[in-house]
Amino acid sequence: MKTYILFISLLISTTYTFAQTKVQGALKDENNQPIPFADVYFTNSSVGTTSDMDGNFTLESENDYPELTISFIGYESRVISLLEKKTMGIQIVLKEEPTSLDEVYIVGKPKKRLSKKENPAYRILKKIWENKKRNGVKLANSYQYDKYTTVELGFDNMDSTFVKKSLKEDYNAIASKMKINTDNGTYYLPIQLTETTEKVYGDNRLKKERIDIVGQRKVGIEQQGKILERVAGVFKEINIYENDIAILNKNFVSPISTEGFGTYDYVLSDSTTVENKKYYTIYFFPRQDGDFAFQGSMTIADENFSIVDIEMKTLKQMNLNFVRSFEFKKTFSIKNDSIYIPQKNEYKGDFTLLTKGEEEKGIFVNKNETFSNYEFDTIKEPSFYDEVIEQTKVDQFKKNDRYWKKNQTEDIAEVYAVVDKVKDSKKVNGVTNKIYILSDGYINITDGLQIGSIWATTARNDVEGYRARMGFRTFKTYNDRLRLEGFLAYGFTDKKLKYGLEARYLLSNNPRTTLSAAYLNDNEQMGLITFNGTHLIPEADKGSKALFGRGSNFFLSRIQKSMLRFDWEAKKNLHFGITTSHNKIESAAPDLFSLEYLDKISNTIQSKTTDVTTDLYLSFTPGREVSGYGVDEKVGIKSHPSLLLNYRRGYKNLLGGDFNYNRIQLIYNHPISLGKFGIFDATLGAGKTFEAVPLSLLTAVSSNQTYFLVPNTFALLDYYDFVADTYFEGHFEHHFNGLLLNRIPLLKELKLRSLLTFRGVYGTISDQSKDINRSSIIYTAPSAKPYYEYGFGFENIGIGNIRPFRVDFIWRNDFQNFNGSVNPKFGIRVGIKTVF
Template identity: 50%
Template sequence: MRKLSYALYLIFIFSIGLQAQTKVTGTVYDEMNEPMPFASVYFKGTTIGVTTNENGKFTLSSDTTQKVLVASFVGYTNQEVVLKNEVTENLKVKLTIGQELQEVVIVNKPKKHLSKKENPAYRILQGIWANKKKNGVKLAKAYDYERYSSVSLGLSNLDSVFLRKIVGSGYDSVAEIVKEERRQNKFIVPVYMKETNEHVYGNNLLNKERIDMEAERNTGLNQRGFIFDRISNTFTTIDVYEDDIVILNKAFVSPISTRGYGVYEYLLKDSIVEGGKKTYHIYFFPRESADLVFEGSFKVTDKNFALTEISMRTNKNINLSLVRNLYFEKYFETVNDTMYLPTRDYYEGDFTLFTKNDDEKGFYVKKNLVYSDYVLDQPKEDAFYDGKIVQTRGDQFDKEDQYWKSLRASELKTEETRKVIQDLKSNRKVRSVTDIITVLSSGYMGLFDGVQVGFLWQLLSNNNVEGLRIRAGLRTYKSDNDRFRAMVYGAYGTKDKKFKYGAEAKYLLSFKPRIVVGASHLDDNLQLGGKLIETDELLPKNLNTNVIIGRGENYFLSRVKRTSVNFDFAFSNNLHLNVSSVHQQIKAADPTHFSIDYADPLTGQTLSALTDYTSNISLIFTPGRYVYGFGVDQKLGTTLYPTIILKYIRGNKGVFGGDFDYNKIQVSVNKPIFLSNFGTLKTNVEFGKVFDAVPLPLLNPVTADQTFSVVPNSFSLLNYYDFVTDTYLTAHFEHHFNGLIMNRIPLLKKLKWRSLIFYRFAYGSISQKNIDMNRSFIAYQAPSDKVYSEYGFGFENIGYGNFRPFRVDFIWRNDFTAVNGKQSPGFGVRFGFIPEF
């Protein structure tokens, strides 16, 4: 997943913006020809507007043709400009003193943070907090409405020379279409777009909501099996009324949060009577520019304190990597003179790899949401809200072009964008670049049609038993939605001169309910002392032999010959039942250095190998996880989510040669906790117990890690098999401050590092009957008398410019005495390559 995350960021050179019908860029000046920051600029007769930045500059666009632009500022006469062209650049607007408002409150931006009593904006914020649960569709007994969404990706900030290199002979046709997206003589070129139209039904008395997908279409490179869908889900629907807004796995404090006054400066610009209603216009600014907050403005009504519009963006100094800017707009309309409902949302992400400079090429992600056809207080039958339309095929909601043209949202002019994307799909240079992206993101490269070679990230590794390990494999792949998927790999060690292999096949037996059957077979060396809990019993997901440079000695490998059959039943995308049968033969990979010897329970004879046959059942619950795709291998979004696993393992003696009857349970709870501007706490708690006497490979070693990498949910300063238990409890707590501390330390804050702290512990026991069975080199030791713990701190977001994927941890442990080989260190430094925002 870390490799996949890294590859995801390489895709950031691709993105898109929707095409505007009218676009204006320019600067607002005062009578002294000085730029005017925070002036309002909008299209006359609309709610489409922006504020100028600190240099008085603005960029304003509309999806429909606009003829008049208006600039205004408190105490100045409004200036109207007639637009002669659909695209106007470098417009200069001058404002003169003299405007008289019906009611004006002028508040200068304070040089220091004003107290709640001093700032008139605080009273308005109190009104918003008191009424925020009384606004929107929640005021109605029942509601339904249409929701159209378009998400587009594309290259940004391209000049004509660069554009010619990409599209070659197709430059003229592409440039003609994308010229409406020019911004400061730069081009934005689309490569992918996804559109959906949904019908939303809700009943507030029942507290239920039903969302029916009515239509969906995808255009662009994603249809060739890429992972652009993960990027397109950068933005979920944002509710500014929530105290915290989670974006890119970071919690941003909303400007109207009840905690907002601690992190924002508020400026009440004016109050104007419009349409017989008094509206306040409030600006907000970060108190600390690097914090995860926004800057912008919102308008709010006087009586019910409902938002009529809000625009906000991230500060250029914000402590986020790979992000140049995030920008959001939300608009609301009044219904029955009291209820304000959303009409349109606009989200935009601007990402770059190296710097935040305005002239660097990068990518855009843009999302438009249009809400229409509201019907209020007409509830349906109670049972209706429990219904659900399940999507089981990628083409299930395909509609003809005429359907899309009939939508109210067709005013967004997406047809031109789709035409450019279709042209680029067949462009040889674009396809060659995206092929490289596929290799980097998946670790596989095409060998011939339907077959890929890989996994590239496991090509070379090293351990004491095998020496240099060389591994390569093949997998079937036609598209992301393949119903059947198979893979095979082979590995060879230059030291032991032995060949290893593994194979796996899976088939999507049923779309609804979703049922997947699979089988696997391997004959390979595995590190059972570093094994984490797994949700299926196919080929292992955690390959602890895949290490280039390790700490200490790693002779503790087991040679495993294993055959498994797996059945996965999905009650929903986030609730799975997994049933499997596993037959395995286990012995030590290097008996001269490592032994799994045990006494036969009946004869007392010392045996050095075992046969194990188990029946396993697991229940996996992942609330909030985003899952997409309709093939045998579904894909996961990048949003953090909880994971709860309940697993029962039953050993069966005498079945297919099984040597032991035993029962084993494992429980794992992994949960991220967003703590607003205080950061994110990642927690993992795991419990396991073996109820019967079994040899070493079937027990529960405390998960150790002998690499120099940051490996989640493992103990960095333990050697493999330092602790062996039949009953254990482990917990890992890791708090990421997201810059809260480092942003406030002079000089150090320029580094843009982010701090973290962690604590983890292991507690467990080993029964006397398991100790008595042991005849191996391993002496059984468990953290029963004293909890074993590791703790420390670290820094992440280390790098250069806008690319900061590195992390370093400083780790200590409590005292314990190793009884199996070398003493593990009491202090260590670990490094991670974990690209994230």
Template identity: 45%
Template sequence: MKLKFFALLVFSSLILSAQLTIKGKVVDEFDTPMPFVNVIIKGTTNGTTTDDEGRFAFRTKKNRGVLEISFVGFQTQTIKVNPKTKYLNIVLKEGTDVLEEVIVVTKPKKRLKKKENPAYRILKEIWKRKRRNGVDLVNYYQYKEHKTIEIGLNNLDTAFIKNIFKKDYKKAIKEIQYDSDGINYYIPIFLSEEVKKVYGDNKTGKVREDIEAEKSEGLGAQGFVFDRMSNTFQNIDVFRNNITLLRKSFVSPLSTDGFATYDYVLYDSITDNNTKLYNIYFFPIRDQDLAFKGNFWVADKAFTIKKLRMQVVKGANLNFVRGLTFEKEFEVRNDSVYIPTKNAYEGDFTFLDKNEANKGLTIKKTIYYDDYVLDRPRPSGFYDIEKQKIRPDQYERSDAYWKKEEKESIEDTYKLIGSVKKKKQIRKITGFINTVSSGYINLRGLNLQLGPFWTAFANNEVEGFRTRLGFRTFKTKDDRFRLSGHLAYGFKDEEFKYGLEARYLLSYQPRITTSVAYQKDIEQLGSTLFNTTQLLGRTFGSTALFSRGNNFFLSDVEKYATNFDYAINNNFHIGFNFTHATIKSASPENFSISYLDDVGNLASTVTDVASDVYLTFTPGRFVYGLGVEQRFGRNVFPTIVINYRHGYKGFLNGTHDYDKIQIKYNQPILLGKFGLLDTTVEGGKTFGELPVSLLSVIPANQSFSLVPNTFSLLNFYDFVTDTYVSTHFEHHFNGFILNRIPLIRKLNLRSLLTFRAAYGTVSDANRRLNDGVVNSNGIENIQYNTPNRVYYEYGFGLENIGYGNLRFLRVDAIWRSDYTPPTNSIAVPTPKFAIRIAIRPGL
């Protein structure tokens, strides 16, 4: 299932368009590229530093100015720049460059102690003032936020441009922008803008956000992938000790524990608007750590950050990431209050490796903040009002509005995207991205998609080799109605299986959805404990291509189901399900789910007529899409699910009356540089006498792949319970251990530890219900083998295995505790140790 994120990891960041673009390369007299050279518009902080190859690129609102290029030990150069300046090749000569105002140091070969480092004094003052800076200092605040997101293809050569534009090549080449290297080209394929007003009350902690306008153009309507990409990077608070990025924790260069991760270099100083600014560079001590390199400007006396630029080091080796850059600018008020004025994020992503010559995908995201009003309270109840977007066209505005609000000249970009999105080659590229990320293939002109492709083939003992063709209707990601289904065929049992589900968005505000489904298919009921809104069976137990041992423990299920879901808000849902399911063994000669009915007769079919009422709470989760189907971001958030189920005997021929309550809680915990701990705890209780097919089975996993919240060294139906509790813990060290081991750290591997445990019981009444029941071969193959003591599995693993950018393989070594396996079982005995793999293509 994780393959649906495979192309999502080809994405995310932002845009810095302006009137003058300055690009070039800095080398020394021997033509050797010079990294970390300061390139800046003289008298300002507007500029950048060269990368590892000596290249630089930045944009400025100024039409002209004097570019100053400086590096310790070399002669400073100044060059006049104007709109005619295209690409600068700069050679720095060795010389003297003495700064009288500050002590200048280079990155030491031997680390300086903190008190010996001139930057330490400045950082101490920054740490003291962390809590005093920003809008958090005032009681009330408001401001306007203008966000621009651009996605495009980078590193394109003239042959690629000619292939796309053909006869229009000469005209197009004049409109297309240069890439950051100033040699190859960049083509935007998606652009969006959003303007909103933000109001905050620090006394109560309440924040109100009112969207004022939205605008977009490009190839973003084919799927959720562009929404996902656009929101990969949320606001990054550099004043926190740890920064959450792509579900990983990076140490901030302004962290109070920064000296354990970074080397700091006090480089030089300038005077800007009568304020003296110090320029401090920072470099990771270990290149493989989840850290940044860059520099920041600090105002003297007030010790507030004026501007910060940082990028993820290549050694961090994030999948598909060739480069991530972040810039922040602040305005200082009253020597103590800083307020953000601009955040800029830019990501460069490639598929196979990080080779600079390969084509890639650029994501740019720029946020401007202005119209600040501080300490002006609003009327009572103002901050409680929540304005939600409920229609795709809700905040459309006129061209005159956007011309007034425009922060940068991007009209030409919109025109270029309008032309590019019609090109066949570009549509193929974006279609491929959406296919890999979602698993569905677009049938152009039919508003229909086939997939997902990762469920197309499977194998099990009942059906043999199984093929499956799925489909769904899809016009845009905001479709109000969606029809989906599948047709499957087993080559051993020579039978067709199928399912169909229709979903409709009844109301945008409040958000109310309903769905109905019918299914006649094979299911593995012992591979999951419960779900809420999934009406069609999609359990991995019957869809795995390769598995351990044999598996006859499959059920033939014919089901009618309906769902009604009410969203109090995006992350708090109340829902109701009603199902009518007829369940029987898919292989009665090997696996019996028969039971003794009320008069003591043997019954082989269960008719489960039941209703579910559930609550789901996911605070902080990112939600995308306004149609009946939504998608969720991969950010860190807790999940709480409570489900109450009641079975009806007699109604619509239901065979059993029962009650079941289940609770599940998942909490990822970021532990700074020590990694991420993912914890899950769930439990349930069933009231009533039930056959095995309606009890709670501790989820087993007989496939060779890792599946979340299952036990890899159990067979299906090893533990059948009516009362249970289970826990799952995974700690991902994100390189904290292996990055500190010589030689091994060069492999860029990541380590992890796992622990899973389960405990359950079953009542005597439920044991008696199945006593003496045998399959058609006379074998009593299902036992109520509840764990009389805690059953657990533990292990360690390595992830980030692969080559180049393709590092999505994970391998776990797993052991289990001793337990007494079921007797007279047709299942192969479970191993005490196993190696399991997983594909985790996520960033």
């Protein structure tokens, strides 16, 4: 919810060139309609491009060219004289050819779909598939090249009044360097620019690649809000030769996918010959406007069926909330007369709140990559590719201004000049601060001290009644080596104060090693949290402390907990650690909920438990994106598998501990991409406690008595309906990403996405644990038959471009209820997504 509310506060491209000649403009017909996919090239050269869906084009070259030629089937060709080396905003009108009006063929989405055999584009696509593994740098034994990347982040459709107030006396000097939306005269206001230079080495025989960062710098307003960070990092490596292109964890079908004919309509344009080389142009259009697909064109070389250039853009009807558009352009240059190698990648993303309308204010990100200095077949020792230069601090690859000016193009130099002034604007900083508060939930009180989260200040349960909570944390940047964090909470029914304090310190960045300590005095729903996460203090908004819930719940435990943790990262995303803990546990409502057990040694009934433990754990998250050089790493949104294995040892008579026991638990999650068929998200969990322990130390099957979806819990179980010391459970969801509903008339206008769910658990409870039980809970485990829930749901629910909600319809199988009232057999639950 944080991500979406932040956009409400926001209501308030770059192209690289080393060019001597640059032209930017738009093509229209005599009726003022844009002309897409027209050929635009410098006269008597092979340097050319095509206009995009809106008729816009940009063309540049390192050489001087005096003329520009524009041609398109059915229109008269035009030759434009270029009086200046840099010509921007030129408007060119093409006239229809009077002699061929009856034969004009305008490339557009075909009204009749052709079969593969009928469509001449299919023959070209088959050749692309056959040759895709033998294209580009894959043709050489080894390769190396330089890569220069810039990422520009900012606000778009900003009116001149806002820009003038933001820049004040700097406006006149900077305004000429800012990009303007020619459709409505508003500004693109960049607020941050990141530049990176890299050296890339690869050996195709060894199937190894090494990437060395050479230089890196970031200028502008430091983005500490999650939404702006995620927008800035939305574009990773996009390989058009893959069947699926992953963006925001959604699978977009590539236009050259082997499954492309199920998603796209293709139109083959006539072939062209330039300098004795033959090229084909294919236009592609999504069959269903709401699908995760693109519209655009690509040029293919006849000799080896390599992609020479490709341009593609999402449609406004695309069923993805908060995204106005994505645009991609990739161009390739020829090397040694046969190898087409990457020359330039241009990625553009535009994000808005209410609608996808062109007038609405939003956030934009432009990422550009330029490749140069290619060398092939320079053999290096295999050990060379195993050497890795680890980045362990922010300024590790800092370079002076002279270095960056040498790499910068004119366009990027202008962006840099604007960002350098914007970073000191109080007005723009005020906007980004509001975004930070709404996305992260923390408010700066003084330099280095924040209070929050504002999203976890109020909750309710039957023990505490209404609960007020306020937390704090030390925070200067995300790269702080030391972080202090804590909270105070008060229940208006039990009239008791709760509190917690935690400290985390980064001992070393290579290897990454952290030390954490915490103390907690609070009420908890035992068994709800299988494992702790990064923090030792549980998050404030867990299910037992939600504002709304069904039925009654007095099953809370009062816990006083002291904890110490040591964590070591053996290799990227592979962590080993140990946590020691001293816990005192008793019922938070002893008159209504008992945690009593029989102490067989003294033959007495005990109501409190002292639990002294050590936990040894292994955490493995391959493919997880992390960044930052402080104690708290920033985690990206890319889907990845995760494995957590935990072994707990309880100690009797050590620091007052009451029980010796051993427990092992495992949880594994793996989101599996199934291309256009969606995402299958599977979670498996298992655990076993080997000795007899009381209810306060047993594993209650994770239940959920709120009306909201909580991951990996059972929505139609009450707390402590099932208690087990051995269990195995699975939680499965399949998200169709609009595949089904996009094809149903009328329903597709709602832009909903469907999903299926199934979750189940099997477990047992030992007679020894039952024998010492004296609590008010009757021990029951799902051992006679597994317990399971199943259902379907709809997500992407909302209005306009705001679609954060999900609704699930859930049923369960029968089970005998011993504790509390009989559970419903059917329920409706609501979820709120925190990502795009």
